[in-house]
Amino acid sequence: MTDDISSRLARLSPEIQAMMGVYALYWKLEESFDQIETDLSHQECHMLIKLDEPKRMGVLASDMLTVPSTITATADSLEASGHLSRQRDPEDRRAWLLVLTERGKRVRSMLETAAGDVFRRASGLNDMETIEFARMARKIRDNIIEIGIPEGLKK
Incomplete structure (x- = not known):
């Protein structure tokens, strides 16, 4: 069955194949992240991951593709x-x-390790492919920020 799907997808344009792959990866990662044992919300986990160093709220909001007012409650909860x-x-x-x-x-640290494991399982990429995918994903993210963050991410 997987071979049938792959052969059908191979007939589509590279852009459509890329979009379908990213979409499938997103949903698989979302499903897998729910399996990580933590009492934190997705937003709290996201904030912890983004706090690789001390940051001002405005910088953190920019890193999280949102506005400072939307992260105040999350910061309050993590502080409490x-x-x-x-x-x-x-x-x-x-x-x-x-x-x-x-x-x-x-x-x-636990979240970073778990997220890496989840990504490797979901993507099926080896170390070199993951490095290249990360480079391309950063380029895509930078372009999206340059052309305008989607309204859905600002909330």
């Missing part, structure tokens, strides 16, 4: 649960940085 803290930005004492606590760093 001990995953992050707010600290004054030493470069501008008026601004605040979101900083992972030790607990937040441990959970982020």
